[in-house]
Amino acid sequence: MPRLDIAGHVRDIDLVVFDKDGTLINFDHLWAGKMIAAIAATLDEASVGAARDADLEADLYRTLGADPISRRVVPESPLAVASIPALTIVCAAVLYRHGLPWHEAETIAGRAFRPVFQAPPTTTEIRPVGDVAGLMRGLAAAGARLSILTTDDRLGTVATLPILGVERLIDAMVCGDDPIPAKPEPDGLLHLAALAGVEPSRVLMVGDSAGDMVTARRAGAALAVGVLSGTSRADHFAGHADVIVPDIHAIRLAS
Ligand SMILES: [Mg+2]
Incomplete structure (x- = not known):
């Protein structure tokens, strides 16, 4: 099994579990762009009166967690860590707070907002964090199994792998719409460890949010x-x- 060195922390590791967004790919480039398009689509359908539409738009950005000017995602916000169904509920709740009846708010969020997030990413929307494929090839060649644990839907995650050139390197994935409790519950990580036949104590978890770290701790x-x-x-x-x-490029084979 490979011995890995992560900034001086040396461990024997059989399985490396990667979060996807912000870990393997640039988060803001993909998700702030989707957020801007999703909110525009929502506002096309949900007018609360010309005088108050700007307030609604600002509240959607603030509550979901993105800045439309800087195109930055707010750390630990819904957009940073929540699943697409959860984001859709947040959108509906903001519409409701601005005066739409709940059923109408839910319908508009489901019809206008959600499909933008669910659409698989295009090549131009995916910016890898450096040479992701090169790193993964090195880890796999050393004998590590590789998995992905993400809150994004499976459709978008599967579409991302060939864009990164890692579809043959990833053994298994747990995604946000799989019937497994989401991060920070440990279930997804434990499931991936079991699929690989690896003890959790030989799993390395890599992610860009506190929830990823809590998941790792709870799973052991x-x-x-x-x-x-x-x-x-x-x-x-x-x-x-x-x-x-x-x-991720701080993950190295120990010499
Ligand atoms: Mg992430």
């Missing part, structure tokens, strides 16, 4: 590695990550 993973390539700053990881590194 060998090491919870927080990366700063996504939505979180170092202080968001405090007390949760075992080690904080700039990005």
Whole structure:
């Protein structure tokens, strides 16, 4: 089994579990762009009166967690960590708060907002965090199994793999719409460990949010590695990550 060195933390690891958004790919580029398109589509259907539509738009951005000007996602916001069904409910709740009856709010969120998030990403929407395929090839060649644990839907996640060139390297995935409790519950990570036939104590979890780190701790993973390539700053990881590194390329084979 490979011995990995993550910024001086050396562990024997049989399975590396990667979060996707903010860990393997640039978070803001994909999801702030989707958010802008989803809110525009929602506003096309949900007018609350010309004088108050700007307030509704601002509240949708604020509550979901993105800045339309900087195109940055707010750390630990719904957009940063929640599933697409959860984001859709948040959208409906904002519409309701601005005066739409609940059933109408829910219908518009489901018809206008949700499909934008569910559409598989295009090649131009995916910006890899460096040479993802190269890193994964090296880990796999050393004998590590590789999995993905993401809150995104399976359709969008499957579509991302060939864009990254890693579809033959990923053994298994647990996605946000799978019938498994989402992060920070440990179930998805434990499921991936069981599929690989690996003890959780030999699993490395890598992610860009505190929820990824809590998942790793609850599952009894060998090491919870927080990366700063996504939505979180170092202080968001405090007390949760075992080690904080700039990005996935700090994962190296121990010499
Ligand atoms: Mg993430």
